[in-house]
Amino acid sequence: MTDMSPLDDVTVVDLSSGVAGAYCTHLLAGAGAVVVRAEPPEGHPLRRRSASGIVSPDGEDGALFRFLAGSTQSVVADPERPADVALVLDVLARADAVVWDPDSRLAAVPALQPAALHERFPALDVLALTAFGLDGPWAGRAATEFTLQAWSGAIGWRGLPGRPPVSVGGRVGEWMAGTFAATGLLASRRRRASDHGGQILDTSIFEAVALSLTNMHPVTYFAEAGRPRDPAPMSLLPGIHATKDGWVGFMTGTGQQWLDFCVLVERFDWLDDETLIAQGERERRRDELTAHIDAWAAARTTAEILELAAALRVPAAPVGNGATISAIDHFADQEMLVEAPEGGVVQPATPYRLHGKASLPAPGRAPALGEHTAEWARRVADGPRPSAGPTSGPGGRLPFDDLRVVELTAFWAGPSAAQFLGMHGAEVIKVESPARPDGMRALSLRAVDEEQWWEYAPLFHATNTGKLGLGLRLDRPRGLELLVDLLDTSDVLIENFSPRVLDSWELSPELLHQTNPGLIFVRMPAFGLTGPWRDRTGFAQTMEQASGMAWVTGFPDGAPQVPSGVCDPLAGAHAAFALQVALAVRDRTGEGMLVEVPMVASALNVAAEQVIEYTAYGVLAQRQGNRSPSAAPQNLYRTADPDDGLGGPLVAISVETDDQWTALVDALGRPGWAQASELAGFAGRKAREDELDARLGAWCAQRSADEIVAALWTAGVPVARVAMPHEPDHTQFAHRGFFETVEHPVEGSTIVAGSPVRFTRDRYPVHRRRAPMLGEHNAYVVTELLGMTADEYDDLEANHVIGTGLRLDG
Structure with missing residues (x-):
């Protein structure tokens, strides 16, 4: 190892106030970046935030803040004092990037807003995190994570028959937005190696939610199929079931896994019923199936069920929560949860590992408020403001247009990591x-x-x-030889197979680095390359069950529910971030490395608040349905529109601040029931949630969804129509060009979601090339990249080492 941290040459100023910005800078600091948090005198809002409400008013920082702000610095500046604002500007003059959101008092200073910062510091990357983006008809509108989930379609499809649809708990969308933001920021930084100008990175939390919480690209599916993939709210079956001593979750993602599950629960008659292979048929027969599964699970302990499931290779996991996660054997063995630097609190470890000469810094403590103010004041006083340097280069370069990436992945998580590189110029x-x-x-x-x-x-x-698409049989020696030859000419290998697959092929980093020492080898196993769960099959839903995400999703009187899919794009974004950390090392040393990004480690980081709150305060987070520990009132309400057959139409209303409550009361016409003094504060509203739901439910029942949205949103109240995932309101998406049209030679036109991080300087479509047909680019790879002759190519094709279509025989 060397003393070099991958990003120790990067300085970032944090002007944000929420979870998204804090997690973005947490990732950057975790890779060695110098992160300076500029705070108003009252401090960052997260210093006082706790889902349990236990943070001390006497100055003790909240446990979540201590996790997110570890290894960062704090500079205090009063936005009312010009000298303090000047200090922040002087710090920014020495920075490479700034992370901004509109809710900090400092961020509201005109000189510290994105356009002004970009104009003053043209070499600075300005990452702006907002609900809907910096422009468009919805820019600046009131929103919470709950209403963003409703607008995007992330709520409408998730639930159980006879119950309202349910939101994903834990503010997952904000954590996702922070991950996308950090990944985009590193991409912009890499582009600056050839084109030195900075840019505004306009990041929409709404688009992050739409990309990750709406059940696997529903707009694309609808564009091609002409129908939604899931016509009604659904949850997994089998899903999460109570055991003798807790809960266990299953995920039967393939037909074979369903058949294996039938053996597991001793229903051999289900094996003969071919209709049950389809999830839709199982949903139709939910009561019949769950009656047996629930009784079977209730007669066994979680450990007994997991042992049986592992033997039959049925994906299964314990349903973790803040109290139990740290005791799960695999997490303990792999040290995926560690003691915080200040002691007494358990927090997730860095969600990836570098196996190379560069090391990640050990987690550091969070700074006291203003701890580094004097140090930075001295630093800026000791010397002149550094030159901004050149602000433009040759132009036309994309961040990764010098990279060749080989992808050995399937389904969603691995492909999304490689897709990010292709979006920004890599040959994948x-x-x-x-x-x-x-x-x-x-x-x-x-x-x-x-x-x-x-x-x-x-x-x-x-x-x-x-x-590009290469159809190659890796179960044949000649196929493996071709792959190794291709890797000798490549920069990156990304794979997400079970660890034993590459072991059987003997494709080790040591072997590959013998002939290509600069190769970065990114491995994305479900649970990691070692440990008790190393060879278990894992899906996104399995990670959501084990990590605690499912624990806080669902209704208090029911079973936990999985977000169902979010861990795939989450793991992909974390892998793309970790890969760029390794690239930063290679750009300085020329050396490649193995990068390990277990999917479940990303999930544990995004669910961090549960274990942190429990170990800090002894408070166990619980499912709250569509309510929230930080908003009251918050729920779904039936409108006067004609019945849609799914229990709606519905609107989502969410009040997180006292000002939003005042705006809601005004929009309702200041009724007498809303004038009670205790309702002016959050605690009073929280204590009367049932009454508030009844009042709002009656008011909404007399009005259409459009009328409700018009009345409340104009007044500044977070509100949304509850959409289905295939039919979100495209007004804001269309303005920002979030969905792009792609032409396919077989399917025709389709629509694909883009990136939540929009580069304002480098405006290019991210889907410049459609998805490849199977083996479509064999000739290019074999003859041009590998230099083989036409006769050699024909021989490979004749022996079925390569192919341009599905071939199940021989």
């Missing part, structure tokens, strides 16, 4: 076996007896734009 070569291609192709709109059925897969199209 997706390797698929003609005998067993990416499993996303199996989710086809065509029957398996139709010609090229594997090319009619909307979810494959959505997650694989920007790539």
Whole structure:
């Protein structure tokens, strides 16, 4: 190891006030960046935040803040004092990037807003985190995570028959936005190696929610299928079931896994019922199936069930929560949860590992308020403001246009990591076996007896734009030799197979680095490369169950529910971040490395508040349905519109601040019941949530959704129509160009979601190339990149080492 931290040459000023900005800078500081948090005299809002309400008013910082602000610095500046604002500007003059959101008092200073900062410091990257983005018809509108989930369609499809749809707990969308922001910021920084100008990175939390919480690209699916993938609210079946001593979660993602599950729960008659292979049929027969599964699970302990499931290779996990996560054997063995620097509190470890000569810094403590103010005042006084340097270079360069990436991944998490690189210029070569291609192709709109059925897969199209396709049989020696030859000419390998797969091929980093020492080898196993769960099959839903995400999603009187899919884009974004950390090292040393990004580690970080709050305060977070520990009132309400057959239409209303409550009261016409003095404060409203829900429910029942949104949103109240995921209101999306049209030679036109981080200087479509057809670019890879002759190519094709379509035989 060396003393060099990967990002120790990067300085970032944090002017944000929420979870998204704090997690963005937490990731950057965790890789060694110098993060300076500029705070008003009262401090960052998260210093006083606690879901349990236990943070001391006498100055003790909240445990969540101490986690997110670890290893950072604090400079206090009063926005009312020009000298303090000047100090912040002097610090910014020495920075590479600033992270901004509109809710800090400092961020409201005109000189510290994105456009002004970009004009004053043209070499600075200005990352702006807002609810809807900096422009568009919804820019500046009131919103909370809850209403963003409603607008995007993330609530409408999730739930159980006979119950209202339910939001995802834990502010996952804000954590996701912070991850996308950090990943985008590193990409912009890498571009500056050739084009030195900074830019505004306009990041929309709404778009982050739409990309990650709406069940796998529903707009793309609808564009190609002409119907939604899930026509009604659904949850997994089997899903989460009570055991003798807790809860256990299952995920049967394939037909074989369902059959194995039938054996697990001793229902051999279900094996013979082919209709139950379809999740929709299982949903229709929910009462019948769950009656047996619940009784079977209740007769066994969680440990007994997990042992049986592992033997049958049925994906399963204990349902973790703040009290139990740290005792789960795999997390303890792999040190995925560690003691905080200040002691007494358990927090997630860094969500990735670098296996190379550069090391990540040990987690540091959070700074006291203003701890580094005097130090920075001396630093800026000791010397002149540094030159901004050149602000433009040759132009036309994309962040990764010097990289060749080989991708050995399937489904969503791995492909999304590689897709990010392709979006921003990398040549990405997706390797698929003609005998067993990416499993996303199996989710086809065509029957398996139709010609090229594997090319009619909307979810494959959505997650694989920007790539070339190589059809290569890696179960044959010659195929592995070709892969190694290709890796010798490449910069990055990304894979998300089970660890034993690459072990069987003997594709070790040591072997690959013998001939290509600069190769960065990114591995994305479900649970890690070592440990008790190393060889377990894992899906996003499994991670959501184990990490605690499911624990806080659902209603208090029911079972936990999985967010169902968020861990895939979450893991992909974390992998793209970790890869760029490794690239920063290689750009300085020329050396590649192995980067390990367990999917579950990303989930544990995003669910951090649960274990932190429990170990700090002894308070266990619970499911609250559509309510929130930080908002009151907050819920879904039926409107006067005609019945949609799904229990709606519904609107979402969420009041997080006293000012929003005052605005709601005014919009309602200041009724007498709303004038009670105790309702002016959060605690009073929280104590009377049932009454407030009844009052708002009666008011909404007399009005259409459009009338409710018009009345409340104009007044400054966070409100939304509850959309289904395939039909979000496209007004804001259209303005920002979030969805892009892509042409496919078989499927025709389709629509694909873009990136929540919009680069204002480098404006280019991120889907410049459609998803590849199976083996479409074999000739380019084999003859041009590998230099083989036409005869050698024909021989490989004749022996089925390469192929341009699905071939199940031989």
